[in-house]
Amino acid sequence: MARSVHVARLYPEIGQLERLNTQGHATRALWNLLHEWHLMCCEHRRPMLGWPEIDRQVKAARRDPPEGFEWLAKLPAQACGAVVKLYVAAWKRCYSGHARPPRFKSRHRARMAIDIPQAPDFRVVRLNRRWGEFTVPMVGRIRFRWTKPLPGVTRTVPGRLTGARLVHETNGWHVVFRIETPDVAPPERSASAVGIDRGVTHTLALSDGTFRDMPKLLSDSEAKRLLRLERKAARQRRSRPKNQPTSNRLNQTYDQIAKLRARAKRRRDDWIHQTTTEITREFGAVAVEDLKVQSLTRSARGTVAEPGRGVRRKAGLNRAILGMAWSQIGEHLDYKTTRTGGVLVKVPAPRTSQRCHACGLVDPASRRSQSLYVCTNCAWSGNADTNAALNIVNAAGLAVSGRGGSRVAEACEAPTTRRAA
Structure with a gap:
């Protein structure tokens, strides 16, 4: 089977957007919680629990959240399991030498993502020529831009949907459908x-x-605006007191820069x-x-002893x-x-x-x-x-x-x- 993905932009309503943002922040908080747990085990020289045991404890905490962890109940059980699985896989890639160690995810700079591994619950429907709709757990039916035939919905397209991942970009939420299609001999x-x-x-x-x-990639006016925003961010960084958190105005400037670069x-x-x-x-x-x-x-750049040239x-x-x-x-x-x-x-x-x-x-x-x-x-x-x-x-x-x-x-x-x- 050949595996591919299809990305489509989501158009949620106001209430749905709030629930998506809540789930996105919950996945980030769960990742940080797992990372803090791992670092604590390393500090006390205790072995880290295996993935099945961690998944069982996280789901138990989600069903009956302790004080201060009520946000776990706002995240679907499937998404909780996916976060645990991705965190364990990140350490495996690190130990094999293919990636750096996992780190904490920042609230402002990290990209929010929600995994939906169960494809049968999507119930994807094409509404008309330009719009489609599918189900997101604990959010409801969300419209997305229909730009490509999907297997299981369009009869002439073989294959099936195996899962999806919701990703928050600078221009809004997107859905990444995972697709499996039968192998076909190339012409x-x-x-x-x-x-x-x-x-x-x-x-x-x-x-x-x-x-x-x-x-x-950017028009003359867009390039001038990007340069102006980068200089503005540099001035705001210089005026910030040392060892103080980033101000809201600087975060807004960063967001405007990110939108232009993403474009x-x-x-x-x-x-x-x-x-x-x-x-x-x-x-x-x-x-x-x-x-x-x-x-x-x-x-x-070189080193201090042997600085580079040019x-x-x-x-x-x-x-x-x-x-x-x-x-x-x-x-x-x-x-x-x-x-x-x-x-x-x-x-x-x-x-x-x-x-x-x-x-x-x-x-x-x-x-x-x-x-x-x-x-x-x-x-x-x-x-x-x-x-x-x-x-x-x-x-x-x-x-x-x-x-x-x-x-x-x-x-x-x-x-x-x-x-x-």
Whole structure:
């Protein structure tokens, strides 16, 4: 079975919104309670109880809450169990080396979320072309924006809903439906191939000579407002007394900044979805560099004994790289090529921007500028990002042009990593 999710925005009524916020804060408080319990056990060197025993005690406290814990009764039993399960899973990921240790969740900065693991209780109904409705425990029937057919509701869509998660974003509550669909053999694809070079000047440079540039995520007025709010927040932080809690006015400024940044994020995600879908539908094989973005964006600050050089310049480059979302683009290309019957090939990154795709000469002097490449051997000239994209598709063994039409570049015989379909 293939697993996927579908996100839709909720439109609760005023009373429902209050109950959702209450449940969201209750899940955060339960997480903090579990974390405090764990830290207390570590301090006194006592073993932490197992997940079934913790779940049993939390549900018992919910049925008969002690003094000061009446908020537990406002959270559904399923959501309580999901919080306990997620907390235990967070420590397992930490012990396996895949994540950092769990921390306390702040009331103002943490994102509220409520898990609903029992899908049969949803009773999802499509009201009309634009609206749907489903049941949330202890809240009632809530409308959501209908933008995609859902299995179990639309007869032509196979599969089923397995659960949901309510998440509070800066623009309101959203529901994330978990979907299971039967595995379907992908259709036959053509042998057309493309190499993609991810950059800062051009977000995506394709080996066919075209570019996919990310548009401006904020308008000029929105960018000016964001800068004004960030300066205002800096002034408010400086005027705050030391070791004092954040003022309400500073929290309001933070909320306004978060709304603008979330708007830019939604626009970036929308562009990435549309662009990667277009590329995977057009080309049967996609080749990209095997980039370690976390290493590329590491700070150049250095240490006190050995301070780094060009720290501010490197910080600006890191912001530009992270703003282009290279990792997210790679992840989207990965699963979308699998769905459409294509293949994603990752090639080693070294020398792809310094090698001439026509003659194979590696000479850093050929890279005249950020956008211009002029080979010192064969005098080929063109866009440097396009040349890198041609090197990538050659190194992947998928080239249809360049190097005399060879499918495998002689100078790029390093082993490639192919993602399993």
